[in-house]
Amino acid sequence: MKIVIPVDNNSMETNVCISFGRAPYFLIYDTKTEENSFMDNSAASSQGGAGIKAAQSIVDSRAEAILTPRCGDNAAEVIKAAGIKLYKTVNDSIQDNIKAFKEGKLNLLDDIHPGLHQHGGK
Amino acid sequence: MKIAVLSGKGGTGKTLVSVNLAAAAPASVYIDCDVEEPNGHLFFKPQDLKNQRVVVKIPQADQKLCNGCRTCVDFCKFNALAYIKDKLIVFNEVCHSCGGCLLFCPEKAISEKEKEIGIIQSGISGNVRVVTGILNTGEASGVPIIKRLLQDIRQESEAVFIDCPPGSACIVMESIKDADYCILVAEPTIFGVHNLDMVYELVRLFHKPHGVLLNKCLEEENPAEEFCRKNQIKILGKIPFDLELGTMNSNGQIAVRHHPKYKELFRNLLDLVIKETRHETASNT
Numbered sequence: 001m002k003i004v005i006p007v008d009n010n011s012m013e014t015n016v017c018i019s020f021g022r023a024p025y026f027l028i029y030d031t032k033t034e035e036n037s038f039m040d041n042s043a044a045s046s047q048g049g050a051g052i053k054a055a056q057s058i059v060d061s062r063a064e065a066i067l068t069p070r071c072g073d074n075a076a077e078v079i080k081a082a083g084i085k086l087y088k089t090v091n092d093s094i095q096d097n098i099k100a101f102k103e104g105k106l107n108l109l110d111d112i113h114p115g116l117h118q119h120g121g122k
Numbered sequence: 123m124k125i126a127v128l129s130g131k132g133g134t135g136k137t138l139v140s141v142n143l144a145a146a147a148p149a150s151v152y153i154d155c156d157v158e159e160p161n162g163h164l165f166f167k168p169q170d171l172k173n174q175r176v177v178v179k180i181p182q183a184d185q186k187l188c189n190g191c192r193t194c195v196d197f198c199k200f201n202a203l204a205y206i207k208d209k210l211i212v213f214n215e216v217c218h219s220c221g222g223c224l225l226f227c228p229e230k231a232i233s234e235k236e237k238e239i240g241i242i243q244s245g246i247s248g249n250v251r252v253v254t255g256i257l258n259t260g261e262a263s264g265v266p267i268i269k270r271l272l273q274d275i276r277q278e279s280e281a282v283f284i285d286c287p288p289g290s291a292c293i294v295m296e297s298i299k300d301a302d303y304c305i306l307v308a309e310p311t312i313f314g315v316h317n318l319d320m321v322y323e324l325v326r327l328f329h330k331p332h333g334v335l336l337n338k339c340l341e342e343e344n345p346a347e348e349f350c351r352k353n354q355i356k357i358l359g360k361i362p363f364d365l366e367l368g369t370m371n372s373n374g375q376i377a378v379r380h381h382p383k384y385k386e387l388f389r390n391l392l393d394l395v396i397k398e399t400r401h402e403t404a405s406n407t
């Protein structure tokens with residue numbers, strides 16, 4: 001199963017990024033083959049709607065689950081529409097979270113935050 | 123003559139100043155461009171209210187025509203569009219109604235529908251015509267409302283006072299675009315200087331004639347005043363920190379209409395601003 005985690009850097013030594021839409025990279029990890037790859041988040045620098053754009057790229061990567069500390073409402077709508085599950089990370093360690101996910105110990109993310117959007121117009 | 127009143131943050135007395143200047147003029151128009159939190163009307167309590175809807179155009183895709191090429195998704199720089207499971211999703215609140223997606227869709231699958239983002243309310247309060255822009259909560263941008271507000275007064279012959287939104291974002295730029303003169307309202311604190319600096323940069327960027335009005339002045343040192351001296355910014359006047367004024371303000375009373383002292387203060391300020399504006403216009407032509 002392909003899972004995605006927003007991360008601070010493009011190496012397995014990095015940490016979980018506190019932001020979803022503005023994370024610089026996404027780790028794409030295959031729980032079966034244990035293969036990993038990193039995807040640049042082109043949305044990180046966009047003026048507004050970063051979460052929507054980031055979510056779109058993740059959907060396109062055919063991930064089946066996202067592990068993230070938080071997620072905005074617009075991004076969550078895209079992710080939900082695509083049928084991808086959102087899980088809440090337990091700490092900032094990639095390894096811990098992958099392990100917890102494999103063991104089925106992660107909870108679904110339920111605190112979807114509104115606002116926080118950086119609209120160009122305001 | 124169009125005079126914009128601005129400040130780097132809310133609560134500096136921007137509305138107090140614009141409301142009282144408008145009330146001090148023989149006949150004037152007061153425009154509330156602080157569309158997220160318009161409160162000038164609470165002072166004027168205008169009568170004969172008329173509402174006008176402000177609508178913007180939001181795209182919608184015809185699923186039968188859409189082939190999923192995503193030209194629209196890639197084009198939208200506000201990221202208001204997503205294409206998920208063979209369906210285009212439009213985030214209405216994020217869309218800025220630029221119309222680009224409609225233009226670039228190769229299949230002509232996108233059409234537009236109208237969406238109300240707010241209203242413009244106008245009414246009369248004595249010598250002042252009061253026009254208020256009100257943005258619905260959750261909307262991405264009040265710029266379309268401001269555009270409409272200012273378009274409607276382009277030919278106005280009376281003096282116009284524009285109560286700008288706080289800050290220096292693009293919505294403020296829109297509000298001062300047509301102004302002949304900008305009054306920057308500043309508080310006498312270090313933080314006040316920081317806020318003043320923000321709007322000062324903005325008016326310089328737009329080459330707008332401007333002056334500073336020092337509000338809430340005490341006898342003590344005034345960092346905002348120092349800032350003006352150092353940068354050679356015209357100081358238009360000082361409004362003393364005054365309990366009476368504060369009380370009138372919190373009761374929603376217009377000082378100029380209630381107290382001769384303030385009538386004189388704002389009349390004098392108005393005369394000075396008019397003189398400054400004429401002077402600037404004369405030296406620019």
Ligand code: SF4
Nearest residue numbers: 188189191192194227
């Ligand atoms: S550009 Fe037109 S055809 Fe292409 S995805 Fe958008 S709506 Fe569909």
Ligand code: SF4
Nearest residue numbers: 198217218220221223
């Ligand atoms: S109208 Fe402009 S802002 Fe709105 S969805 Fe289309 S391209 Fe994006």
